[in-house]
Amino acid sequence: MRTVRTLHRRCAIVVTLFVLLHVVNHAAAIGGIGAHLRFMEAARAVYRQPLLEALLLLCVMGQAGSGLWLLHAGWRGRPGWLAWLQALSGAYLALFLLIHVTAVLAGRAVLDLDTNVHFAAAGLQVWPYQLFFVPYYFLALAAVFAHLGCALARRAAPPGRALIVALPLGMGVLLASLVLAALMGGLAPYEVPQAYKETYAAR
Numbered sequence: 066m067r068t069v070r071t072l073h074r075r076c077a078i079v080v081t082l083f084v085l086l087h088v089v090n091h092a093a094a095i096g097g098i099g100a101h102l103r104f105m106e107a108a109r110a111v112y113r114q115p116l117l118e119a120l121l122l123l124c125v126m127g128q129a130g131s132g133l134w135l136l137h138a139g140w141r142g143r144p145g146w147l148a149w150l151q152a153l154s155g156a157y158l159a160l161f162l163l164i165h166v167t168a169v170l171a172g173r174a175v176l177d178l179d180t181n182v183h184f185a186a187a188g189l190q191v192w193p194y195q196l197f198f199v200p201y202y203f204l205a206l207a208a209v210f211a212h213l214g215c216a217l218a219r220r221a222a223p224p225g226r227a228l229i230v231a232l233p234l235g236m237g238v239l240l241a242s243l244v245l246a247a248l249m250g251g252l253a254p255y256e257v258p259q260a261y262k263e264t265y266a267a268r
């Protein structure tokens with residue numbers, strides 16, 4: 066149990082660094098799709114370095130696998146709402162990461178697409194796929210903030226814990242709403258190029 070927890074914390078360092086960069090990248094879409102594309106181009110120069118990307122993908126697998134193991138191992142003895150919120154937001158992130166990273170790698174290797182913002186936004190602009198992708202991305206962003214908020218709150222005294230979780234969670238909900246609105250063309254006109262939309266139409 067202790068070894069799995071240590072693995073979870075070590076992988077979290079690399080995954081959290083990438084996720085912060087990734088979330089800032091998505092936040093750039095609020096300023097326009099051009100800003101998102103430019104930010105990703107610069108960020109890719111770092112995380113697409115083969116060695117760094119391999120390390121990131123290994124840590125994603127370690128993080129998701131150890132997280133699901135910890136969830137299962139502590140199923141009966143979890144004390145209170147904070148431990149449950151941390152476990153459930155972590156469980157969602159583990160499943161999200163497995164689907165999300167597989168989809169991105171398949172988009173590159175099988176569909177031969179540049180997996181940029183258009184790749185993600187296509188699922189948000191082709192009916193009826195929004196029914197899946199809106200809650201899927203919304204919950205992922207909210208869960209990142211809830212999970213990190215819980216990790217901070219567990220180190221604080223009980224009276225302030227709810228606030229330490231509520232503040233980041235509120236920020237996550239606001240950010241998720243704005244990012245999704247931007248990718249759906251709700252903040253400024255934005256239509257995903259046809260080549261990306263066709264990956265849905267063909268199914």
Ligand code: HEM
Pocket residue numbers: 083084087091105109118121122125158162165166169179180181182184185186202203205206209244
């Ligand atoms: C609105 C929410 C999100 C959207 C639209 C989104 C979109 C994308 C896109 C387009 C890529 C491909 C990047 C590239 O080709 O360089 C990607 C990669 C990735 N995303 Fe997300 N993402 C979201 C949230 C998240 C969250 C919450 C996490 C983690 C908890 C995450 C983890 C990853 C990882 C690990 C990769 C693989 C990086 C790589 O090796 O290329 N994403 N995402």
